[in-house]
Amino acid sequence: MSADLPEYYFRVRENGAFVFRVDTENRQRRIDMDQIAVVNIKNGEVKPHGDRILSEADKAAIADWMASRRQVLAERDVDDILRTVDHLNLTAHWAQTKAEDDQLEAVTDALLLAMHDLRTVLVRKKADRLMKG
Structure with a gap:
């Protein structure tokens, strides 16, 4: 089983992930999972964990994960x-x-405003796109 494990594990959190090297x-x-970094997907920030210095392989794996994660999140947004x-x-x-009338009364104003x-x-966005095109 251990040969099939990835070299890195990303524990997803609200704005990114904790990055672990799998040993x-x-x-x-x-x-063994050794935390090596914290990633913020929204601003692209990668903070090494503790006094750790990330290798080029670490940075490449994190960059690949971030690109993949952004694509997944974008697809989820559309879905x-x-x-x-x-x-x-x-x-x-x-x-x-x-x-029923009372149910409609409870939701109508909120729905109409939204x-x-x-x-x-x-x-407005459609007009902006038409003006550009």
Whole structure:
């Protein structure tokens, strides 16, 4: 099993990850994980852990992970928005077919304001793109 383990492990956290070097080459034949850095995906900052100096291989592995992680997060953002579109459609169906008056009263103003805000942003962004193109 140890031959199949990656050289680095990234423990994902809210804004990035803790980076560990995985070591299986020890006398006890156990898996040791040595923290080598902390990564902030939002600002690209990589802080070596303690007094550690990162090797070029460490830096390359971290840079590869950051690029991959940014792509995953971007794909998730788009997927979340497409799920929102589905949810809006389900909400419209609920409002038309199932919602009671008191339920509609509880959600209508919040939905209308959120949809108005979203529409305003989307129309402005669309106009900006059309003006550039």
